[in-house]
Amino acid sequence: MTEKIHTRGLLRFITAGSVDDGKSTLIGRLLYDSKSVLTDQLQAIQKARHKRTSGEQIDFSLLTDGLEAEREQGITIDVAYRYFSTANRKFIIADTPGHEQYTRNMVTGASTADAAIVLVDIVRAIKENGEFELLAQTKRHTALIKLLGIRHVLVAVNKMDLVGFDEARFNQVKTAYLALARQLGLDTSQIHFIPVSALGGDNIVFKSEQTPWYDGKPLLSILESLDNGEDDKLNAPEALRLPVQLVIRQDGSLADDFRGYMGKVAQGSVYVGQQIRVLPANQTATVTEIITPDGSVQQVLKEGMVTIRLDVDIDISRGDMLVDAQAKVESSKTLFADICWFDEFPLNLKRKYLLKHTSATVPVRVSQIHHVLDVQTLLGAADKDQLALNDIGKVGLSLQKPLLVDAYAQNQITGSFILIDESSNNTVAAGIIN
Template sequence: MSIQNQTEDLGVLRFITAGSVDDGKSTLIGRLLYDSKAVLSDQLSALSRAKNKRTLGDEIDLSLLTDGLEAEREQGITIDVAYRYFQTVRRKFIIADTPGHEQYTRNMVTGASTADAAIILIDPTRVTTVDGKTELLAQTKRHSAIVKLLGLQHVIVAINKMDLIDYSEQRFDEIRDAYVELAAHLKLADVRFVPVSALKGDNVVQASERMPWYAGEPLLQLLEALPVRRAQHALRFPVQWVARQDGHQADDFRGYMGRVESGEVSVGDTIVVLPANREATVAEIVAPVTGGTASVDRAFAGQCVTLRLSEDVDVSRGDTFVAPGDAPQPARKLDADLCWFDEEPLSMQRKYLLKQTSNTVFARVSAVREVFDVKTLLQASDRQSLSMNDIGAVSLTLQKPVVADVYETQPATGAFVLIDEATNHTVAAGMIRAFSA
């Protein structure tokens, strides 16, 4: 097989780095970029002179390659999600360097929502062992639980800073065994382990001579070989805007603008408009091109287009076009998993705004069924609220029905956010698990 064919088969891998503060996420990404020759010479020169670098002399602080905000460089922590792009002869990569601090867990959820894989970093110097039991940090457990909720296909556990524990195989095995227990509890399907030193470059791009006991592949080779399944979902086209020209003109144009969230649509296709449950035929698809717009025959998931229908159907923002025979039933009651972001705890006495695709409706949390305890890994069923960074299973009642799917089958229409009506803060991200009667 040629290199070109290998590249075509492997495609793009989207992955995140996650873990607690100071586990070395930014340094690891910097090392990946640096050792794979994905950093320009002028970037290296600027980094060697950076005023906030935490290395001596001309040595480069690799974490600054991803920590772009001034506040991040001053405080030495990642605050926002930083996206970086690079490629090897085998594959292209999109990296999301996500924050480790508990205060910015919401940003980690944002980065993970579009990823295929996660690198969970663990600093072995901060992992404690009490009475023979190895205890992982709470944030490591929380991020692993979020990775499971969002349905990421692969997890690579990078036990970092091996240089600080003299490249100890015994300590690596202890931490690996502790994470295997966590993964089994969370039902994580594909978990792989690699001992690395992002600072020294061990097992990041090249195999380390200082850990001959590790028989596996370096991190980059693992990433290059990960299989990515692109699920084939049915058509979902939420209408964001109705474009209408002057009705007195001869070319009275009515188009429906939005993004194809999943599936594809072609000219001549029959679609169903929900929630009205009316059938119509796609007469034209208008897509943006260089210098303007043009009519095209087909549109695919991720494309922003305007659809014109043959029939005169009443359509407004918030309606959804779906394929015939695959029309979900609009629902007012949902069971969902929530990641709570706000400092103000969840209140079942308050109304929130639920934003799902182009829909925004009032919602109440009618029940808190379980809250995940990241310390004990147990589900507490005696709590009636969620606090900042809690993960819980809830039931919601909406003011009016929305066209939605279960997150596992259609992530684009199975995800939502809750917004506080008074403050306009995004207080939670949710994944729909079921519909209630």
């Protein structure tokens, strides 16, 4: 028996959209039709206490809604991660909540995604007068997809069976979503529209006979073909970003007073002999040794875990950033960002928060709210002086200590942060640096 060859790299994707649009059911059907459900799992959901289908029909949503509260309420609360693979690719799915109350969970699941499946319930979006309008949470999630820089969007128009697989209704969704995408600044060439019935399996893994007018591929085939951006990773030494996580010391009485600086390469590469600069202190040194879990090496690329040694002992601590000595970058005490507010207590401009960026934690104040996104009009309201739960706003921040940051579009690791309430230690916001 020969091993299957995966012709493309790992793809991480999320499901997004409003509550009850059928996200969990779609993922369950995707797993089931791609033969990724074990027999004991299938037997367990067939006997489940909170099954919402009749007779022998499988409730596919139970494959991802694992919490008891989720099964009782019939909604997704937490982010459910599932792994599966086909002959062509490996996947990690994040089934994210649709309810507005759990927007923070959606942001968590989307932060590492290469693609997003946005479900649109075609029945709920049709108003009494027959007109079509996208739901508010669909708009909010699409705005977050734009902010998080997710490259590919697959719009799965669900419950097509309830409108008789009407092509005209499908085109209504397509027109409305393309208008939304253009308004938000999404690349419309990377948006795919698929008419599906998650419960019936139409156009999920196999092409449906119910949609002869649809000339595209089923959902899984599109996922298998997407570019995950691996070729775009910057490995050039001059692009180096190495946040220091830990300074390792050995007994100073020994002949070799070992001092190493441990971290994960966030961008670029580091090599023996490279001259590096430490920010924010602006001191320079030369790399003399690189130690990895596999032993000493000459060079480590992006995402590699390293412990490096330098030719001189300089003051380096957790939270400092190592860059190439020739890089024309500087740290700063001010930055501008888009943030999504997670806390039930609104943002207070008079309060101090903690900003966690890579391995650094710095006291910070939100100096100004430039505008807050109105998810209905997709316009920024400039007259608001606070951010409430699930609001998305553009803000200015003043840091107590300078940090080296990058734009999120350039690097997701050094271009993102979270805000923490000092008193409760709760994560109150996630931010994306402009």
